Amino acid sequence: MANVTQHDNKSVAQQMAESGSFDYRKYKSYAPLSLKDRTWPDKQLTKAPIWCSVDLRDGNQALVKPMSVEQKVRLFNLLVKLGFKQIEIGFPSAAQPEYDFARKLIDDNLIPDDVTIQVLTQAREHLIAKTYEALRGVKRAIVHVYNSTSTVQREQTFGMNKEEIAAIAVQGAKWVKEYAAQNPDTDWQFQYSPESFTGTEVDYAIDVCNQVIDEWDPQNTKPVIINLPATVEMSTPNVFADQIEYMCRGLHQREHVIVSLHTHNDRGCGVAATELGLMAGADRVEGALLGNGERTGNMDTVTLAMNLYSQGIDPELDFSNVQEMIDICTEVTDLPVHPRHPWVGELVYTAFSGSHQDAIRKSLEFHNKKGLEHWEVAYLPINPADLGRDYEAVVRINSQSGKGGVAHVLERDYGIELPKWMHLHVSKVVQKVAEQTGSELRGKEIKAIFDEHFVAIPDGWNLRGYDLSTQDSQTLATFRIEAAEPLELQGKGQGALEALADALSQHYGVTMKVTQFDEHALRQGTDADAIASVCITVDGVESVASSINEDTTTANLQALLSAVGRAALTVGFLHKETTEA
Template sequence: MGFDHRKYVAFEPVRKTDRRWPDQVIRKAPDWCAVDLRDGNQALVKPMTVAQKTRLFDLLVKVGFKEIEVGFPAASQPDFDFCRRLIEEDRIPSDVYIQVLTQARPELIARTFEAVKGAPNVVVHVYNSTSTVQREKVFRMDREGVKEIAINGARIVKSHADKDPDTNWIFQYSPESFTGTELDYAREVVDAVNDVWRPDQGQPVVINLPATVEMATPNVFADQIEWINDNVRYRDHFRISVHTHNDRGCAVAAAELAVMAGADRVEGTLMGNGERTGNMDLVTMAMNLYSQGVDPRVDLSGMAEITDVVEACTEIATHPRHPYAGELVFTAFSGSHQDAIRKCLAQYQEGDQWEIAYLPIDPRDLGRRYEEVVRINSQSGKGGVAYVLERDYNISMPRWLQIEFAREVQQTAELDGGEVDSETVHRLFGDRYLAVRPEWRLRTYDLHRTDDRVTAVIEFGEDEQRTRLEGEGLGAVEAVAAALEKRHGFQLAVENYDEFALGEGTNANALACIRIQVDGHTHSSAALAEDTTSATLQALLSAVANRVTATDSHKAEKTA
């Protein structure tokens, strides 16, 4: 058949000129219903065991979900048994509603009520498919026949609930494949169901409008929700819920726009596990609200535990770039990103409004650490390398050394072909700049100032073979540089040098970084010491040592 787009027909948008939802802003979280244990479970290659379902149920309760769909008890014995276990072991908190799904068939509804007997709070979710394609090609029924299935299901649900007044019942109806159903017909069926349940007389009702298959762009779904919101009866007396799937990759966007269009409630799963490409991702949508200063009404601060439990129960790994939850979502490898993050974090004070480049939320809010924000590979730049040394080793570098050292790190990353961890960055810095050859180790220095001149006397080298030099200059660096020039017979210019006082928790109190030029060649070094003068003079000696070593190596090559 080939790859032929002509076999597909564009979805017909809603003809609507009075849409209001584009001007709305979500200022409070919708009611959430987690369907991991039903919709999420039925999408698994290997369905969850009772132990896994129990563990995931406990997590959902801990996170704060108040409506949790626990299964399709009439469809399988494991779902029935799990439902009974939750009730008989008194695992359901008094403020949590368990939700159970059933088709609108008498024997399945009866079995469902049997499964939830004795539960304090229950949402009975009954559904039948109303879409054009299902009516015409699957059921081969007309509109009236499909509507009668919904009405009859609603009557049976009400009849069973009336026999058990000790349970707090919420009735929920879904016109399955709502997005493929004509809007006027969807309204007709919903109104008929509500005529049975009469939410206006006090019966709590949820009308769930599922994008069982995502068929159009999210704005079209929002139009559909707003149209139903404006045209159904009893609207002030029941909640509209949405249940979006991710066939087009837009389940979260569709749910958010649906809330803007008037939906009160959203169904989804943690991490978006579900049929085909998945369900609406509760973590992503809740955190999207959180990032806008809206209380999501669930606590996702223990993100590591959430991902661990979901992975253990579903046996599906969390993608490292999964929004908010992935291992790498707060990680910057790009050099410009790293530099911007480092500069913003340096200015951030606890209690400030969060305005950090490239980080929409504070990683600490999800139990993550700043250590995970900046990591180094061949794409990283000076900002990232500098940040890693500052963060983990309290080593600050001047800009000129950041640029130079970043090239060294990049070369290592390119050779290794992967990430360069913090310890490797530190080792590279030590080997390249801090290492001191024994014959160039500073032993003593003595400085004397006379008028505007400084006389410096230094000793360096090993105990049995020390070198003593004396020089004069405007400052200590210039005086020692003059002594080194005299000894080695070259012209030495100090291009850059910077001194940094180090914080607590280090053996040294000062870091000095220096770059010299000798005969057109530059050589850089750094040193740690107890005081800035010692650090600076040692850095100068080490830089000259690099020059002398390079010259000796060149001479040896020419001789050879």
């Protein structure tokens, strides 16, 4: 692309167009439908649509390496397990593997009684005849016939006028009905798609669809499906919604017609267009898991279903074990799932940002303490557990993480609830390691850092024993401490901790003060371990340490000793040690 410098008040795009490097003027702008009395903006989704999976047809035909029959069976079983009641299994008249798959499902009795398979066929008699042959013996099926109606296809692909294209649709509808009559033991339902609906004049689309509806006459049989595909997404979702509302108003026998949507994602708005289309009056949705499909993909049924779920609407599809779905889909399609894929990507519930981690931790604590009926947690639109995800993935630590995130990981994975004043001390050390390694730190790595820098006992500072007594409301104590030569020190104070600080101050000739202290049990029960954390100053130098022990007093005293031992390395007060104990 040519380098362009903005000048003469011309936009960069204008300059690029004039230079020939990029000419936006060659693309047609699609004028919106002028629907002045639209009602869909005031509508709200309150229930799930009728779902139809097209993973095995539209999704399969978009693969570099189409699925084998065995892979299709595996995906079919997954779709059934997820709750799809209508599944388009392929185009059996187009290729032998498609035909074989249809026969396998029927001959091996793999279709549950409450599931209806759907097959696609062009409006050509020999293809329709082959389609019914492939479906011989099926209990129920939807036969989906289509032909393209768009201006571009009429003029450039087929060289036909509107009447000729409409005649193809009507003749296809007749053949579909005639061949169904020859197979009366099957419960048939008919579906018609004006392919490239979004590139078709809407009044003409209504005319063609009505001619098909009149041919099938659903008021005297059973409801028919009129599928309106955004075969190529050409406009904003609101324009698509206007088209759908206009169609719903104009279709014959509307109460006997199921209006279906089949959107693609060329503009990245496939889900949004479908949602607005449902508000505009559509009843049914065709889509594919994780958006697999031609070009940028089909409408993503997972995203739409989870959008409904997040608004308190039963999607009537079960994604509680989303990892199983991902594993099967990636195996049969050989397509990865983006880590930021809406709702189900590996990282979508993960917070690296320190402020996000802190908010999540506090919000989860609030949620648990209050026992809230509805899920309301910062940065988490739904509970990850509903999708089978654990909380280990919610907060992950790298150099961007903050003190709240590190504390959350230690509490979540190891039951170590750090006092708030200690969060910053620990996170600084963890962040430094993350910066040095340039990588994410997992829970076990964070625990190892915490143990090394805060729990590990410095050489020569191990508490070997103590004796306590009370005199005049004060604690008198004797402490036995491991050192180059074992030390036995005496001190007094308001408690054991203050008595130890007094003993050490006297022995080493330093000013020592306990500024922060915390203790709590790691596990519930009479044999629960206790963790104690202490922050001290020694001659003005701050030092922090923790200790874990079955005995609470021992944990407190060892935490203080460890903090003093770490301070000794900084202050260098060991040379002040007196010759007398």
